[in-house]
Amino acid sequence: MxxxxxxxxxxxxxxxxxxxxxxxxxxxxxxxxxxxxxxxxxxxxxxxxxxxxxxxxxxxxxxxxxxxxxxxxxxxxxxxxxxxxxxxxxxxxxxxxxxxxxxxxxxDTFDQMDATRKLFEKDEVRRDLEKDDESDPE
Structure with a gap:
């Protein structure tokens, strides 16, 4: 088949x-x-x-x-x-x-990129990303 x-x-x-x-x-x-x-x-x-x-x-x-x-x-x-x-x-x-x-x-790819960039610029998101970087030993 x-x-x-x-x-x-x-x-x-x-x-x-x-x-x-x-x-x-x-x-x-x-x-x-x-x-x-x-x-x-x-x-x-x-x-x-x-x-x-x-x-x-x-x-x-x-x-x-x-x-x-x-x-x-x-x-x-x-x-x-x-x-x-x-x-x-x-x-x-x-x-x-x-x-x-x-x-x-x-x-709408460019609109999505702008929305993602704005999301990463938020203080809450930046703070969470910095926490992940500190706890991630490489």
Whole structure:
């Protein structure tokens, strides 16, 4: 009986990681060069932080953030509106066998980093960390 490799809770395969990074780089270059003919999209600088691809490589979730964080709500809508043109440009540049369906989401990694940094700056947390350092003989 064959194992169902999609139900196992392993991380992404090397192939998924390779394709995701290829899509991220190519999409960044396409957006940087302004190959998408939308004036609203052309005026924005967009950071493509990460791309996650499904195991069958059919769906790519693209995590984006506008430079400076302004227009967060607008950027996902603009990218979704131009999804087919972006997909065409991506397929032309990356020369993938199958062009994945693109899904755009806001990248909240930077917000999480700020929240973590603020947490570590609190006096209670700093005091607890200093206690751990003193009791930890290395």
């Amino acid at each position: 064959a194992k169902n490799r999609f139900s196992e809770n392993k991380g992404p395969s090397q192939r998924q990681l390779r394709v995701a990074e290829l899509i991220r780089r190519t999409l960044s270059e396409v957006l940087m060069r302004g190959e998408i003919h939308d004036p609203d999209l052309a005026r924005m600088s967009i950071t493509v932080g990460e791309v996650r691809v499904t195991p069958d490589l059919r769906i790519a979730t693209v995590f984006v953030l506008p430079l400076g964080g302004e227009g967060k709500d607008e950027v996902v809508a603009l990218l979704a509106r131009n999804k087919y043109e972006i997909r065409r440009a991506l397929n032309k540049a990356a020369q993938l066998k199958h062009s994945p369906d693109l899904r755009f989401m806001l990248d």
